Amino acid sequence: MLVFILKRVAWAILTLLIASWIAFLLVHLSGSTPGGVALGQGGTPEQVAAYNERIGWNDPWVQQFGAWVGQVLRGDLGVSLIDGRSIGDDIAKRLPVTAALAFFGTLLSSGIGIVLGVTAAVRGGAVDRGITALSGVLLSVPAFWIGVLLVYVFAAQLRLLPATGFVPLETNPEAWVRSLILPVLTIAITSAAGIARQTRASMSETLTQEHMRTLRAIGTPTTRIIYVHALRGASLPIIASVAIQFIVLFGGSVIIEVLFALPGIGQALQSATGSADLPFVQALVLVATLVVVIVNLGLEILNRTLDPKLRAS
Template identity: 55%
Template structure:
């Protein structure tokens, strides 16, 4: 197990380093320069060149990269070209917004999806057909349109939840929950549909396994066969899908955060791209990559714990 963890850690570190290199090179390959961003349209070529020299933009690329890497190791992501704010502090304030939405949506998708999927596999009949059709509809609906529908019904018509805005957890826990509930529900619709189909297929396969038939022959209670032995077999693909779903929700938060006016990483990335704020853009990429890499690492360890065959693969 230790060798497996060591291999995964090495892959995780290499992935983050590759993301840093690629984002650094892509930023330097794009048109424009920090001097032009700082001075704006009124800057003359001479002023822009002087500003680029001040910022070190005209130094050899490998020297700039080593300098940036040195700051990054110390936890320094630099400052914004637009307003001079600390990028690390700004992203640290935005990270809980995106993370809380992705985590809660993933957990709620898991609970709802597992209940529906197991019910469809165990009960069968008309109930299974309804769940299958419903999950198909949930998968076909874009999250953006689901969010608009929830805003129309739950906010504008029923006035149950705020349509936009964010309240910090430390400021008002109930207000925080209310401010993120709509985006969480929006992301749960498609996520629960995927988990329901995965859980249903896994449960049907599990109930047909040889060891399950042996347990039935030995007189093991039906509830124990279904919800202990078969569910453990089903948990491996479900955990894998949940991990991938969290990564997708975390990395694809731009649309949802802009729809509900949430100050998360997705909004920060769009603002950095629009303003050509190169340091902020690299910072968002690095933070998002680090979260995805850590999630993948934890996912691999969970799957390995559930299925010992993975550790020897």
């Protein structure tokens, strides 16, 4: 297991370097320069050129990338070209927002999706068809529409929850919870369908296996067969689906964060891209890739732990 983990860590580091290099190339091929962004329209061509020269923008790309990697390893992600604020400090403030949104959204959508999927697989018939149809509808509805509908009902009409905004946990725990309810519900409603379908497919396949029939024949309680033996046997694809869901939510929550005015990573990426804040874009890509790599590494280790066949390989 130790050798396996070391190999996966090495691949994770390589993945980070490749993703960072791709982001670095895209930033340099974007047509914008740090001098042009920082000085704006008021900067003369001479001033822009002098700014770019001073920060080493004209140095060979390999040299620039190596300097940037060394800077990151020292814990310095640079400063914003727009207002000069520390990128690392800004990301540190935004990271808990996106992390909470992705974590609780994944947790709630997983709970709903697994319950629906197990119910569809066990009950079959009209229940199965109804849940499958509902999943299809939810998969086709944009998250933005669900969010707007929830805001209209719970914020505009019932006035039970805030429509937008975010309150840090350390400032007011109750307000923090209230500010996350509608975004998390939006995510859960639109994301549970995919997990429900994966759960149904995995459970249906597991329930037809020979050892399930044996358990029924020897009188094992149905609830134990379903929720212990079958669900455990179907767990690997479900866990993979949940992990992918978390990755998607963490890296693709721009719409939700903009809709509910949440100061997270997604909102920052939209703002940095729109303003051509090149160092900020590169740092955000690095952070998002790091999260994806960590989740994938954890998923592989968990799969190897749960699956005897993988442990023996």
